Amino acid sequence: xxxxxxxxxxxxxxxxxxxxxxxxxxxxxxxFIVVSAPGKRYDDDVKVTDLFIQLGEQYDSGQNYEETxxxxxxxxxxxxxxxxxxxxxxxxxxxxSRRLLRETTNTTHLMDALxxxxxxxxxxxxSAYLNKRGTKATYVNPKDAGVIVSSDPNGAQILEKSYExxxxxxxxxxxxxxxxxxxxxxxxxxxxxxxxxSDISGSIIAAGVQAELYENFTDVSSVYCVNPKIVDQxxxxxxxxxxxxxxLSYAGFSVFHDEALIPAxxxxxxxxxxxxxxxxxxxxxxxxxxxxxxxxxxxIASDTGFSTIYVRKYLMNREIGFGQxxxxxxxxxxxxxxHAPSGIDDMSVIIRTEDLKGDKEETLMNRIxxxxxxxxxxxxxxxxxxxLVGEGMSNRLNVASKxxxxxxxADVNIDMINQGSSEVSxxxxxxxxxxxxxxxxxxxxxxxxx
Amino acid sequence: xxxxxxxxxxxxxxxxxxxxxxxxxxxxxxxFIVVSAPGKRYDDDVKVTDLFIQLGEQYDSGQNYEETxxxxxxxxxxxxxxxxxxxxxxxxxxxxSRRLLRETTNTTHLMDALxxxxxxxxxxxxSAYLNKRGTKATYVNPKDAGVIVSSDPNGAQILEKSYExxxxxxxxxxxxxxxxxxxxxxxxxxxxxxxxxSDISGSIIAAGVQAELYENFTDVSSVYCVNPKIVDQxxxxxxxxxxxxxxLSYAGFSVFHDEALIPAxxxxxxxxxxxxxxxxxxxxxxxxxxxxxxxxxxxIASDTGFSTIYVRKYLMNREIGFGQxxxxxxxxxxxxxxHAPSGIDDMSVIIRTEDLKGDKEETLMNRIxxxxxxxxxxxxxxxxxxxLVGEGMSNRLNVASKxxxxxxxADVNIDMINQGSSEVSxxxxxxxxxxxxxxxxxxxxxxxxx
Numbered sequence: 001x002x003x004x005x006x007x008x009x010x011x012x013x014x015x016x017x018x019x020x021x022x023x024x025x026x027x028x029x030x031x032f033i034v035v036s037a038p039g040k041r042y043d044d045d046v047k048v049t050d051l052f053i054q055l056g057e058q059y060d061s062g063q064n065y066e067e068t069x070x071x072x073x074x075x076x077x078x079x080x081x082x083x084x085x086x087x088x089x090x091x092x093x094x095x096x097s098r099r100l101l102r103e104t105t106n107t108t109h110l111m112d113a114l115x116x117x118x119x120x121x122x123x124x125x126x127s128a129y130l131n132k133r134g135t136k137a138t139y140v141n142p143k144d145a146g147v148i149v150s151s152d153p154n155g156a157q158i159l160e161k162s163y164e165x166x167x168x169x170x171x172x173x174x175x176x177x178x179x180x181x182x183x184x185x186x187x188x189x190x191x192x193x194x195x196x197x198s199d200i201s202g203s204i205i206a207a208g209v210q211a212e213l214y215e216n217f218t219d220v221s222s223v224y225c226v227n228p229k230i231v232d233q234x235x236x237x238x239x240x241x242x243x244x245x246x247x248l249s250y251a252g253f254s255v256f257h258d259e260a261l262i263p264a265x266x267x268x269x270x271x272x273x274x275x276x277x278x279x280x281x282x283x284x285x286x287x288x289x290x291x292x293x294x295x296x297x298x299x300i301a302s303d304t305g306f307s308t309i310y311v312r313k314y315l316m317n318r319e320i321g322f323g324q325x326x327x328x329x330x331x332x333x334x335x336x337x338x339h340a341p342s343g344i345d346d347m348s349v350i351i352r353t354e355d356l357k358g359d360k361e362e363t364l365m366n367r368i369x370x371x372x373x374x375x376x377x378x379x380x381x382x383x384x385x386x387x388l389v390g391e392g393m394s395n396r397l398n399v400a401s402k403x404x405x406x407x408x409x410a411d412v413n414i415d416m417i418n419q420g421s422s423e424v425s426x427x428x429x430x431x432x433x434x435x436x437x438x439x440x441x442x443x444x445x446x447x448x449x450x
Numbered sequence: 451x452x453x454x455x456x457x458x459x460x461x462x463x464x465x466x467x468x469x470x471x472x473x474x475x476x477x478x479x480x481x482f483i484v485v486s487a488p489g490k491r492y493d494d495d496v497k498v499t500d501l502f503i504q505l506g507e508q509y510d511s512g513q514n515y516e517e518t519x520x521x522x523x524x525x526x527x528x529x530x531x532x533x534x535x536x537x538x539x540x541x542x543x544x545x546x547s548r549r550l551l552r553e554t555t556n557t558t559h560l561m562d563a564l565x566x567x568x569x570x571x572x573x574x575x576x577s578a579y580l581n582k583r584g585t586k587a588t589y590v591n592p593k594d595a596g597v598i599v600s601s602d603p604n605g606a607q608i609l610e611k612s613y614e615x616x617x618x619x620x621x622x623x624x625x626x627x628x629x630x631x632x633x634x635x636x637x638x639x640x641x642x643x644x645x646x647x648s649d650i651s652g653s654i655i656a657a658g659v660q661a662e663l664y665e666n667f668t669d670v671s672s673v674y675c676v677n678p679k680i681v682d683q684x685x686x687x688x689x690x691x692x693x694x695x696x697x698l699s700y701a702g703f704s705v706f707h708d709e710a711l712i713p714a715x716x717x718x719x720x721x722x723x724x725x726x727x728x729x730x731x732x733x734x735x736x737x738x739x740x741x742x743x744x745x746x747x748x749x750i751a752s753d754t755g756f757s758t759i760y761v762r763k764y765l766m767n768r769e770i771g772f773g774q775x776x777x778x779x780x781x782x783x784x785x786x787x788x789h790a791p792s793g794i795d796d797m798s799v800i801i802r803t804e805d806l807k808g809d810k811e812e813t814l815m816n817r818i819x820x821x822x823x824x825x826x827x828x829x830x831x832x833x834x835x836x837x838l839v840g841e842g843m844s845n846r847l848n849v850a851s852k853x854x855x856x857x858x859x860a861d862v863n864i865d866m867i868n869q870g871s872s873e874v875s876x877x878x879x880x881x882x883x884x885x886x887x888x889x890x891x892x893x894x895x896x897x898x899x900x
Contacts (some may be wrong), residue, residue, distance in 0.1 A: 247794060259765075302868055310871065312519030315709075322783030323790065324774055339792050340773065343872030344697060351872075398858040400867065404851035420800075420866030421881060422758065422793030429870060 001170065003032040004215040005180065005202030008039025008047060008278035011122055014082035017129060020445075023279050024175060025135055030267075032169065032209055034180045034202040035126055036054070037118025038075065044284050048075055048118040058113045058400075060099050069097060074122060093121050101197040110193040112182065119198065127177040136174030145176075146170055146185035147204060149191050151401045155182060156191045158204050158263060166208025178205060201261035207267040214264050221275040225447055226300045227356045230439045235447050236276035238301055239285045247389040247425045248301045260284065297394040297446040300332075302439055304432045306338065306383040307353045311368060312376040313348040322372070323347060329367050334359065338426065339418045350416065350429060353381055384435040385416065386428045386442070394423040394424070402445050403428070410434070410441035451619065453482040454665040455630065455652030458489025458497060460726035461572055464532035467579060473667070473729045474625060475585055482659055483587075484630045484652040485576055487568025488525065498525055498568040501583055504545075505690055506564045508657070509551050519547060526571060533579050543571050556812045562632065562642040569629035569648065586624030595619055595626075597633035597654060599641050600859040606633060606641045608654050608713060616658025628655060649710035656715040664714045664721045671725040672734040672884050673698075676750045680889045685897050687749055689735045697839040697875045699796065706882045711736065729812045740841070746849045747840040752889055754882045756788065756833040758866075759805045760820060762796040762826040773797060781816050783810065788835070789868045800866065800879060830865065833865065834885040836892070844873040853878070860884070860891035 024030050037048040047211040058065035068414065076090045097117060123139050130137035132198050133412045146165025149156035162183075168174055180198025185191055199216065206214035222328050224302050240248070242265045249258035264271055265288070274283040318320050323340070326347060330337055334356045341348050356364065360380060369379045393399045398418065416429030423428040430438055457472050474480050475509055501522045508515035526540045547567060554560040573589050580587035596615025599606035612633075618628055630648025633639055643650045649666065656664035672686040690698070692715045699708035714721055715738075724733035738898040766772050773790070775796060780787055785805045791798050806814065811829060818827045843849045850869065853876065859863050866879030 101495045205508075205639070246639060304794060308870075318786070319785060321778070323787060324777035324781045327774035327777060331774045334770060337771045337773060339870075341868050342788055342869035346871045348871040357764050363703070395865055397852075400864055401851070401854035402859040404848075404854045408848040409849040411847060413847055414869065416849060416870030417867045417876075418791050418870070419864065420758075420789075420791035420868070421796045421798040426794060427793075 001025065001031050001211050002029045002215055002356065003202055003206040003209065003211045004030045004036040004217060006036065006196060007198065007218045007277060008036040008049075008217075010039075010217050011035055011037075011126070012041045012045075014079050014276055016171070016276065017079065017083060017126060021130055021133055021135070022128065022216075025121040025133070026279070027435055028407075029212070031305055032211065033126065033175060033206050034198060035119060035122050035177065036180055036198040036204055038079070048072065048122075051075070051113055052114040053111070055097065055101075056111045060107060060110075065101075069094060071402075072097070078127070079125060083125070083132070085128050085132065089121065089124055089128065091126075091298060093117060094158045094376045096103045101136060109189055113190050116179070116182040116190055119181045123177045123179035127175075128446045129174055130177070130281055134250055137177055137325055138172060138174060139173070140169065140176050142178060142182055142201070143184045143188070143190075145178050145205070147178075147201065147210070148186060149183035149193075151185045151187075151189065151191060155194050156185075158183065158200075161209045162204070163267075166205060167204070170209050177264065197315075199259070200263070202266040203261050203269075203271075206269045206271075207263040210267065211269055211398050215363045216271060217274050217279075218273060218278065219275065220273070221278050221283065223273060223299070225298065226443050227302060230436050231443050234443060237284050238282060239264055239287060239290050240298060241290055241379065242286060242288055244298050244389050244391060244425055245286050246362050247387065247422065248299050292390070292392055293444075295390065296390045297390040298392070299389050299443050300439060300446070301387045301389065302384060302435060304435065305353045306350055306385055306429065307356060308380045308383060309349045309351065310346065310370070310376070310378045310380065310431070311348070311372070311374050313372065313374040316347065317344045317406065326368065326373055329364070329371065333364055333367075335360075335364070335425040338412070339415065339416065339429075341416055341418060348416070350383070350385075373395070382432045383429050384432045386430065386435070386438060387426075388426045388442070388446070389424060391424050393426065399426065403442065406441040406445035408439055409445075410437040412438045412441070451481050451659060451661050451666055452477070452479045452663045453484065453656040453659065453661045454480045454650060455484040455653055455666060456486065457648065457666075457668045458486040458499075458525070458724060460489075460667050461485055461487075461576070462489045462495075463493045464529050466726065467529065467533060467576060469726055470576065470667075471580055471583055471585070473726065474580065475583070476729070479662070480665070481625060481654050482661065483576065483625060484629045484648060484655055485569060485572050485621040485627065486630055486648040488529070495631050496521075497524065498572075499565055499609075501525070501560070502564040502567055505547065505551075506561045510557060510560075511875040513521055515551075517762065519544060526575070529575060533575070533582070535575060539571065539574055539578065542574075543567060552877055559639055563640050566629070566632040566640055569631045573627045573629035577625075580627070587627055588622060588624060590619065590622070590626050590628050592628060592632055592651070593634045593638070595628050595655070596658070598636060598649065599633035599643075601635045601637075601639065601641060605644050608633065608634075608650075609696055611660045612654070614656060617660065619655075622658050623883050638848060644783060647710070648777050650713070652717075653721075656719045656721075657713040660717065661719055662717050666721060666723050667726045667729075668723060669725065669727065670723070671728050673723060673749070675748065676889060676893045677752060680752075681893050684893060687734050687777055688732065689740050691740055691841055692736060692738060694839050694841060695736050697837065697872065698749045729825050735784060743843055744842070745840065745896075746842040747838045747841050748842070750889060750896070751837045751839060751883060752834060752893050754877070754885065755803045756800055756835055756836045757800070757806060758830045758879070759799045759801065759814070759818070759823050759829045760778070760796065760826070760830065761798070761822070763822065763824040764795055766795045766797065767779065775822055776818065779821065783796040783814055783817070785810075785814070789879075791864065791866055791868060798866070800833070800835075832882045834882045835878050836880065836885070838876045838878075838887060838892070838896070839874060841874050849876065853892065856891040857888055857894035859895075860887040862888045 127139035180201035269288040339350045412434040418427040577589035630651035721736040862884040868877040
């Protein structure tokens with residue numbers, strides 16, 4: 001049994017839904033289907049979820065929301081008409097939305113419930129459409145499916161006991177269509193996962209039904225080994241381990257947020273990223289472990305927008321607790337640090353530039369200067385981080401050597417190297433203007449040279 | 451005018467003192483002479499300073515100290531007899547020692563005063579000997595010279611106002627011989643510098659008299675670019691900058707403690723390390739700045755005895771303040787950390803293994819486990835650190851590339867790379883058993899290959 005999740009771009013209009021139905025019908029094992037809300041059909045289009053958010057905000061601020069509600073109805077109307085389904089589904093969306101606006105007093109609950117309407121309605125539509133095509137399908141609400149979540153204000157977390165109930169979905173006949181993106185608390189309150197949460201839902205269902213595979217259908221045929229905006233048509237990654245995926249997701253690989261896959265990872269369910277528009281393409285498998293294929297680096301991730309805070313203080317090395325004091329100032333200012341390379345009398349802290357917005361930079365500089373009595377404190381902006389990732393790195397001697405050679409050949413100075421904690425990654429800091437040249441050279445060295 | 455300081459091995463016996471006198475007489479500019487106490491004459495020999503410490507400890511614990519006092523007298527007697535000097539100097543040592551034991555009630559003051567007797571007596575002997583040879587010389591006590599220090603229990607620090615008084619030593623006729631290792635507080639209490647403090651004294655005198663050069667005579671002809679115990683007859687370093695010296699001293703270059711040179715550095719006095727037994731050899735100059743000679747790395751330092759504490763916690767990256775909490779536990783346990791490379795969900799802290807003595811390791815592991823709620827905490831011993839140092843590194847692209855190539859060629863896996871804070875050094879962590887091979891390969895790459 002497989003769980004297939006279809007993202008927003010895969011369910012954006014009726015023709016895409018036709019493609020989705022064909023994919024489901026092409027493999028009898030695709031029994032559990034999790035769907036997002038309809039996404040953009042073209043560049044300037046608005047996602048259904050954004051329309052629902054707009055609706056809630058207009059209501060909350062006392063503005064007229066009729067036009068927004070009309071747009072939502074129209075969007076679903078065009079789908080149901082083109083698929084020749086009953087108009088009741090659309091009428092239900094309008095009525096249910098009005099009821100929520102009228103009856104829900106808690107703003108957070110209202111927003112979650114409105115946002116969830118996109119996924120919920122699409123699941124009802126897909127289920128009806130499959131039945132119309134002669135494929136037996138049932139819409140199952142997450143509450144009935146057993147998706148019970150915590151009421152954590154920092155983001156709903158699935159409760160372990162959910163899985164037992166979800167497992168019983170296996171007993172259902174035919175295809176089971178479940179809306180993604182939300183669950184219910186133990187007291188029955190609809191609660192949304194963080195944005196992009198349909199991936200989480202699919203992952204939870206896959207874990208619960210103990211699927212043989214979690215297929216994540218999106219609009220790319222596979223994960224590339226390097227950003228395709230920098231390298232033209234780079235090689236595809238056929239197999240990634242969970243660990244590699246997590247490291248890559250961190251820095252610039254935005255196929256989906258790695259944390260969404262945790263429920264599946266924990267139960268050892270393999271994940272396959274596939275393209276709705278090219279379902280026969282093998283895609284990228286994400287697995288717990290893989291054979292060493294002699295390739296030390298599986299992917300190169302990169303991200304920009306970093307800054308370095310450089311601190312120098314004579315005899316810093318002798319001052320026990322100096323590093324801790326510096327990091328505690330950062331923590332007090334609510335700034336997360338990425339890396340902290342240190343010398344004898346100096347220490348650098350690498351942070352995201354966005355964390356220095358407003359007067360934060362000045363505050364931070366002053367606190368470091370005054371509280372730590374340093375000789376020098378400087379800040380440098382415009383850094384990029386490059387991360388080489390691969391489980392094969394841990395037992396190969398020459399990865400650092402090949403990497404640094406690639407930088408030298410691209411005439412790119414390395415500002416920072418951070419290796420030593422993770423066994424499956426190596427991090428380099430360079431200036432942003434050199435990023436493309438560096439990535440191209442690394443790609444050449446690790447993927448095109450034997 | 452030059453200041454020449456002679457270390458313990460340079461003044462160990464009468465024949466060495468003959469050599470020292472010849473060196474002083476060979477250059478009219480060598481006006482200010484700072485001396486250590488007589489060091490070891492052969493491997494099993496005992497340094498005079500250690501005999502004075504033994505004397506103080508025996509007195510303090512009520513033991514018989516006559517034999518120790520006799521050994522001290524004998525040691526100086528053999529010098530004065532061989533140099534045919536008056537016996538009064540030796541009689542003075544015995545009388546003065548007995549007076550100190552009798553009259554000094556504060557144990558710290560007593561120990562400092564006893565230890566200082568070695569340098570003080572040697573300075574008196576050298577001065578007398580120079581005069582006997584026909585070279586006008588005067589013994590000047592540090593109090594008269596103006597070496598005024600703080601009474602800081604963590605180590606005496608020179609007071610800035612000393613320099614004005616020391617400058618007046620220039621008015622003295624002939625050679626001025628000053629015992630190293632101690633100064634006096636403002637209330638007149640003799641206070642010793644940390645062990646090896648004769649280097650500090652020489653540095654202070656050089657700064658005070660605004661010497662053109664501070665010559666530090668020891669038993670090596672120069673500083674080598676790599677540990678001569680690992681590489682046979684390595685290249686000599688002819689010129690080092692203060693900054694390079696400081697970085698090298700940190701890890702295994704034990705010519706002298708870099709902090710001893712601070713007073714000279716602050717006043718921009720160049721320092722020359724020379725060999726008493728081969729005074730015509732050019733030695734190693736330590737200067738404020740030097741021309742770029744195209745050589746990126748000036749020296750390779752290395753040291754063993756490091757451990758890594760590896761901590762893994764899922765979503766560590768999101769937990770603001772995690773790094774700070776980890777380092778604060780180390781600070782509370784009074785452990786200084788050397789480096790702290792970090793990954794997404796993990797962080798390593800590299801510390802000296804000696805800091806984990808006794809039950810410290812267990813305490814630390816338990817605190818990290820319990821207070822930080824980590825998934826994994828491991829400790830690995832037996833690491834060595836290698837540091838490449840050179841001011842030329844900052845503007846050369848391929849240093850990292852050459853270094854990592856050298857490790858790969860020696861089949862040595864790099865456990866950690868720390869680059870990014872200091873512009874003049876790059877640090878590598880490897881397993882101790884690979885140290886010699888790695889150093890040899892790095893030496894080949896940076897010093898023998900064009």
